[in-house]
Amino acid sequence: MGRQLAMVMDLNKCIGCQTCTIACKRLWTRDEGMEYMWWNTVNTQPGRGTPRDWEQSGGGFRKGVPKPGALPTRREFGDAWEYNHDEVFFGEKGPKAHLQVKGEKPDWGPNWDEDQGDGDYPNSYYFYLPRICNHCTHPACLEACPRKAIEKNAENGIVTVNEDRCRGYRFCMEACPYKKIYFNETKKVSQKCIFCFPRIEQGVANACARQCPGRVRFVGYRDDENAPIYKLVEKWKVAVPLHPEYETEPNVFYVPPIAPPRYDENGDIDESSPRIPEEYLVSLFGPPVIEALATLHDEMAKARDGQKSELMDLLIAYKWKEMFGGFDKDPATIEWVKS
Amino acid sequence: MQVDFVGDAGIDVLLDADHRVWGQHPTTSVPLLGTPVGMQPTAAIQVAWMNKKIGTVDHVDVAALHNGREIAFRLEWSAATESSDVSDNNSFPDAAAIALPVSPDAPIITMGAPGQPVNAWYWRADEPQGARQLSAEGLGTSLTFDQRVIQGRGSWKQGRWRVVLARALRVESESPVAELIPGTATGFGVAIWDGANGERGGIKAFSGNWLPLELQAASGERNA
Numbered sequence: 001m002g003r004q005l006a007m008v009m010d011l012n013k014c015i016g017c018q019t020c021t022i023a024c025k026r027l028w029t030r031d032e033g034m035e036y037m038w039w040n041t042v043n044t045q046p047g048r049g050t051p052r053d054w055e056q057s058g059g060g061f062r063k064g065v066p067k068p069g070a071l072p073t074r075r076e077f078g079d080a081w082e083y084n085h086d087e088v089f090f091g092e093k094g095p096k097a098h099l100q101v102k103g104e105k106p107d108w109g110p111n112w113d114e115d116q117g118d119g120d121y122p123n124s125y126y127f128y129l130p131r132i133c134n135h136c137t138h139p140a141c142l143e144a145c146p147r148k149a150i151e152k153n154a155e156n157g158i159v160t161v162n163e164d165r166c167r168g169y170r171f172c173m174e175a176c177p178y179k180k181i182y183f184n185e186t187k188k189v190s191q192k193c194i195f196c197f198p199r200i201e202q203g204v205a206n207a208c209a210r211q212c213p214g215r216v217r218f219v220g221y222r223d224d225e226n227a228p229i230y231k232l233v234e235k236w237k238v239a240v241p242l243h244p245e246y247e248t249e250p251n252v253f254y255v256p257p258i259a260p261p262r263y264d265e266n267g268d269i270d271e272s273s274p275r276i277p278e279e280y281l282v283s284l285f286g287p288p289v290i291e292a293l294a295t296l297h298d299e300m301a302k303a304r305d306g307q308k309s310e311l312m313d314l315l316i317a318y319k320w321k322e323m324f325g326g327f328d329k330d331p332a333t334i335e336w337v338k339s
Numbered sequence: 340m341q342v343d344f345v346g347d348a349g350i351d352v353l354l355d356a357d358h359r360v361w362g363q364h365p366t367t368s369v370p371l372l373g374t375p376v377g378m379q380p381t382a383a384i385q386v387a388w389m390n391k392k393i394g395t396v397d398h399v400d401v402a403a404l405h406n407g408r409e410i411a412f413r414l415e416w417s418a419a420t421e422s423s424d425v426s427d428n429n430s431f432p433d434a435a436a437i438a439l440p441v442s443p444d445a446p447i448i449t450m451g452a453p454g455q456p457v458n459a460w461y462w463r464a465d466e467p468q469g470a471r472q473l474s475a476e477g478l479g480t481s482l483t484f485d486q487r488v489i490q491g492r493g494s495w496k497q498g499r500w501r502v503v504l505a506r507a508l509r510v511e512s513e514s515p516v517a518e519l520i521p522g523t524a525t526g527f528g529v530a531i532w533d534g535a536n537g538e539r540g541g542i543k544a545f546s547g548n549w550l551p552l553e554l555q556a557a558s559g560e561r562n563a
Contacts, residue, residue: 066383071429144383146479146540169540173428175383183428188465 004137004157005195007209008218008232008239009130010255010315016114016128018042020208020217024132027207028194033186035080038110039193040208042130046118046280049129050110051076051179060140060177060246069140069174077182078110118280122267125275127257129284130216132208133180133193134241134250135159141192144175149190156221157251158195166190177246204331205324215317220325222251227325228314229253236311238292240285255315256281256289258296340367342403342410344521344555353404353411354492356501361413366402369529371544378449379541380479394544396531399435407557410519411505412437412460414529421495422534423464431534432465435493435502438528439517440549441474447528447549450475456515460504462491464534470504474515478541484514522556 024040041050049055051072059069082102084091091097117126135152139159142150149165150172152158161172161181168188173181181192196206204210209217220229232239232255239253259275274293281289295311303312321328343364345353352358373394379385400415414435422433438447441456451457451474459473459481470491475481488510493502508519519525526549532538 066381066386068383068387073427073429075427077428140383144381146380146384147481148479167540168425170428171381171384171387171540174387183425185425185427188425 002154002157004222004251005135005200006220006222006229006233006251006253007132007195007206008229008253008255010216010218011127011129011257012255012315013214013216014042014128014130015214016042016044017213018111019211019213020130023207023211024193027196029191031186033184034182034191036074036077037182037184037191038078039180039182040130040132041110042128043111044114044117044126045129045284046126047113047116050078050131052078052108052112054179055243057179058177059175059179060243060248061138062247064247066140066144066175067177069177071170071174072179075106075108078108078112079106081106081109119275123262123275125259127259127276129242129254130208131178131180131242132252133159133195134178134248134252135193135195137249137251138247140175140177140246140248141172141181144171145169146171153197156197156200158197158200159192160194160197161190161192163187163189163191177243177248178250198336199331199334200327202334203327203329204334205327207331209324210331215320215323218317218323218325219327224325228317228323229325231310231314236295236314237288238295238311240288240292242284244286244288254285255296256285256292258293258300340401340403340527340550340552341365342405342552342554344557345404345406346557348404348406350406350409350411350490350505353406353409353505354490354503356413356415356492356494356503360404361402364402364404366400366413366415368398369401369546369550370398371396371529371531371546373544374541378478384541388542392536393538393542394531395533395536395538396544399529399531399546401529403552405508405519405521405554405557407508407521409505409507410554411503412527414500414502414504414531416500416531417498418495418500418533418535419498420535421464421500423467423495425465429537431532431537431539432463433495433500433534434461434463434532434539434543435500435504436461436530437504438530439519439552440526441515441517443525447526448547449478450481452477458515458517460489460491460506462493462502462504464493464495464500467491467493472506472514472516485512488512519554521554524551524553526550527552 029037057070166189218228220227241250262270264270299309299311303309445455462470470489472485490505530545
């Protein structure tokens with residue numbers, strides 16, 4: 001087996017600004033038929049996510065056997081609303097026309113339940129969960145396709161749709177438990193995150209990672225022992241995959257979130273239990289998240305005491321370019337070839 | 340099934356599914372079966388369709404005519420709803436196809452085999468004025484190699500699809516194409532997809548083994 005590219009996202013640093021989302025949108029999903037696609041999403045957790053309730057939509061495997069999955073509608077993805085721009089800007093209606101969505105009033109959007117979260121004041125909580133395709137080691141999409149139209153690159157593990165072979169059957173869309181495959185109704189093919197392979201091939205990190213103002217995302221090969229991915233995933237074991245029980249072996253990993261402490265009924269700090277319930281984080285990241293949190297707490301305490309912590313230095317990412325596992329070239333150096 | 344010779348019918352006549360010439364020649368009712376779930380090419384498809392009906396269309400009325408230059412098949416079947424758009428992720432179009440053997444021993448059940456291609460003419464309701472030509476050498480291997488040679492016309496009226504698929508009798512192609520020669524016999528198969536039932540790819544109703552197809556000699560006399 002060849003090497004595998006991976007991403008680590010530090011959820012303690014994500015501020016939900018959607019710069020990653022827009023970086024991806026502007027680069028890859030501006031063509032006709034792609035209006036509703038967000039290969040990168042950032043949702044508030046706990047929340048229903050994008051597409052709505054994707055965590056309850058099946059797919060993936062259970063004990064190695066494929067699990068049937070749903071085909072989310074465009075509306076469940078949030079769709080691409082159309083606005084009455086013409087009316088407002090050129091309709092000569094002055095203050096009588098207001099900007100609004102054309103047609104039926106939407107009841108869902110790609111970031112509909114932003115900042116709602118869960119819990120009761122003053123102990124309410126939420127965090128942001130950015131998601132891209134997990135470029136799985138055991139990709140349910142690839143295995144579901146009857147036409148062998150989905151390929152996993154032997155050299156870097158990036159999973160892509162071969163649009164020449166794809167006939168738009170959408171078995172992949174059903175099979176992906178993360179619901180990160182999109183159907184393009186204009187081209188009649190399935191499309192998905194390509195891990196910015198045309199950038200990667202020229203030594204430039206993914207747009208979502210490079211544009212992130214919070215230094216949330218690390219990029220690189222999983223087996224590069226001197227780079228952050230290996231250190232966070234294998235050495236420190238503080239980065240864990242989302243929903244490992246789907247059995248697709250994701251290659252995107254998350255540093256779990258730690259919220260400020262709880263308050264008790266007297267308004268005093270109560271450190272007897274965390275603000276974000278551990279069982280909730282286990283439901284997302286599996287039991288290894290407990291160990292990961294413990295390690296993070298230990299290392300944070302060390303750093304607070306003035307001791308050296310390799311892990312904290314790594315997560316702070318003092319040197320921005322070191323986050324990218326060698327894919328640190330300036331995007332301005334890319335030679336784009338139009339096909 | 341006999342393909343009658345209609346020397347004075349031009350291609351425009353043959354492509355008109357409602358033209359009276361079709362009513363002047365026999366139609367064969369071909370029973371269809373759902374493709375077996377165990378033969379679906381991936382485990383995910385097998386699991387997803389384990390307890391679902393595959394192949395809701397149980398028969399298709401087929402007629403075929405040739406004019407010495409072109410051959411046309413007219414397929415007619417009942418479809419309560421017209422599924423002709425792909426405007427949402429969970430909508431699939433109705434579709435129909437004719438399969439023809441390229442080599443005489445090509446197995447139709449597996450859509451050909453390595454070295455034994457099957458040639459298919461494929462029409463889909465979201466592109467009703469056209470058709471694709473495909474070849475396959477086994478399940479999951481179908482490849483569209485041409486979108487011009489096969490002519491297709493389909494329309495849905497009062498709960499029924501009428502689709503015509505036509506091609507020149509003689510075509511020169513580097514891809515595997517079935518030979519169709521007046522005065523000789525070959526085989527054919529039919530498949531129908533019910534979009535409303537989520538049928539696509541190998542999830543379809545099909546006619547089983549090759550059915551006989553006899554092309555009347557261009558003189559109009561019966562084959563010897």
